[in-house]
Amino acid sequence: MLMPTNLLKDHIEDLLDSFGEAIAISDNNGIMLHVNKKHEELTGILHKDIMGKSALELVERGVFDVVLNPEVVRTGQPATRMQKTADGRKLILEGNPILDRYGQVVLVITFIRDITKIAELKEQMSSQKELLDAFRKLQHSGGKDLEKFPRVISSRAMKKLYAQVSMLGDTDVTVLVQGETGAGKDVFARRLHEVSERSSRPFIKTDCSSIPENLMETELFGYAPGTFSGANKQGKMGLIEAASGGTLFLDEIGELPLAMQAKLLRVLQDREVVRVGSTTPRKVDVRVVAATNKDLEQEVAKGKFRSDLYYRLKVAVITIPPLRKRRADILPLARGFLGYYAHKYQRDVALSHDAEEALLAYHWPGNVRELENLILGCMITCEKKVISARDLSIALPSPEPERHEGVLLDSLDVEGKTLREILEQVEQMVIMDGMAKTGNMSAVARTLGVDRSTIFRKMKRYEGGTA
Incomplete structure (x- = not known):
């Protein structure tokens, strides 16, 4: 022995x-x-x-x-x-x-x-603290509006993204944020600024799709004294200079004209700007965060976006999944928006069970922005204390199931997963597809031959962040 x-x-x-x-x-x-x-x-x-x-x-x-x-x-x-x-x-x-x-x-x-695991844990703790602070304000603000709506990161996908943002906050690299309209690109850009060492400096947002092309250059780069008749005699600082020391957020970067793309490339390469009407470069210390709902790689292939600028922007990429791909966030977001606006407008309103089922079943083509506007509209117009699915139907079209291309296996994320995790993922996809088609837990339960309580329990688990 x-x-x-x-x-x-x-x-x-x-x-x-x-x-x-x-x-x-x-x-x-x-x-x-x-x-x-x-x-x-x-x-x-x-x-x-x-x-x-x-x-x-x-x-x-x-x-x-x-x-x-x-x-x-x-x-x-x-x-x-x-x-x-x-x-x-x-x-x-x-x-x-x-x-x-x-x-x-x-x-x-x-x-x-x-460190990724540590960053994820840190982000979850930060999110919980933010929610607690928001609830304290609800109790003690004396009727004042909340300063901001707390972040909701219930799904695995969003937890990973916020952990990625925390990692990027320690650097000054250029970041490209991709996602559909209304998915929350602006929120991520601001969060990236908040967790960086530049948080006390300016955060300047520029919507490239809303500035007329003939004004784009002067807005971004400014102009020298005497450049235009009737303009400011001392000249004008552009938005890039205004963001020096802080973060410049270029929203809808895919709409930037080609001529401006070349000038922006110089900013990224040389960290300097030249005002319109001047030949003297000015040094700028600015972090650039760009966002787009377009496929910039396809835009490059079409000749609508410079390849050299694209690769300069593609240093670090954050891709925000659409709301329909992270259903675990739907109900926490809906309840959060409802609580926020109920407090703001002094209303006592709640969501009924069937209303929550309808929200989970909907396709959300407008993403988080559509959900927020729907909740706000229903809360303002609802004369009762409980919003039902019927109230939602005023503004909510019939659910349209998402069309999946290819076979089921094509959409499965199997890398690094156990057989049990893969089967649970398939189960979730089948249940969510049934909800998208019927909008009713009872109907899904009948189709799958299980109790309604089983479907309800599994939906709650997906909501809780296992999806």
Whole structure:
């Protein structure tokens, strides 16, 4: 029979591989003695390629940009740093010393975590705090309007997007926000500004589709003194200069004329602007966030959008899914809008169960903006304290099921999923498709041969963020 200490020695590698975190063990000279399987997955470096190598040598070769071993050995204390891998991912390192009986460091064990998971958790906590703050204002504002409507991120897709925004907030890279009209591109642009180091500086929004083409250049770049008769004699600062130090949000960038695209490209490349009527460039420190509901790649192919500008904008891309693709957000948004406007207009109104069913069944071609306007209209016109599905039908057309192209498997997200998760995804798609066609839980339950309570319970689970 093996003694406990021998049993532990025989299975130490299996033990380390069972951890959900990446682990690296090095000696006091920085030589790598062991890494577990999670380390291979997280860094992309094979066990055989790192064993016996010096940690400092790995930094010199560009495999890592930072290691903790020398600091931990020197101080004998734990240390934490952020590391950037060769493929650009950010990891959190937590190095801990292992001491001998004389108090000397003999080993350093480093735990490594993907910062994306931390950012996701941080975003969820931030969202919860924002909701709590909003509820406190409802209770203590004394009849004043709320400063802003709290964010709702119930679906997995939105949680990932907000985590991505938190990551991008630490950088100054240009961001392209894609999504259908009304999906919330403006909200994401403002959020990106709020979580950045530029949050105390200007956020300037420009709608490229609403400015006449003959005024576009002067609006964006400004003009020098004496350029136009009747214009300001001192000249005028453009919106790009006004946003210096902060964020410039170019909404509907796909509508920007080709001539202006060339000038914007210079801003992104050289960080300078030249006012109309001037030859002197002015340096600007501005972060550009662009948004579009168009497929810019197709616009490039048609010759309507410059390819060099497109690739300059495509440094970081946030793609917002339409509301119909994130149904777990529908009811939280609807209830949030109802509570917000009910407080604003001093109304005591709620949504009935059948009204919520109708909202879940609808296709939402106008996305979040359509939902907000519908809730506002119904709350203002409804004479009762409860909004029913019949009240919604005044403004809500008959549900139109979304037309899926191809077979069911084409729309499944199976990468990295277990069989159980895939089957749950299929189940959800079937139920949501039935709701889109009938708008009635009872009808869906009859069709699928289950109790109505079963359908109701599953719909609540999708609403709760598992969808």
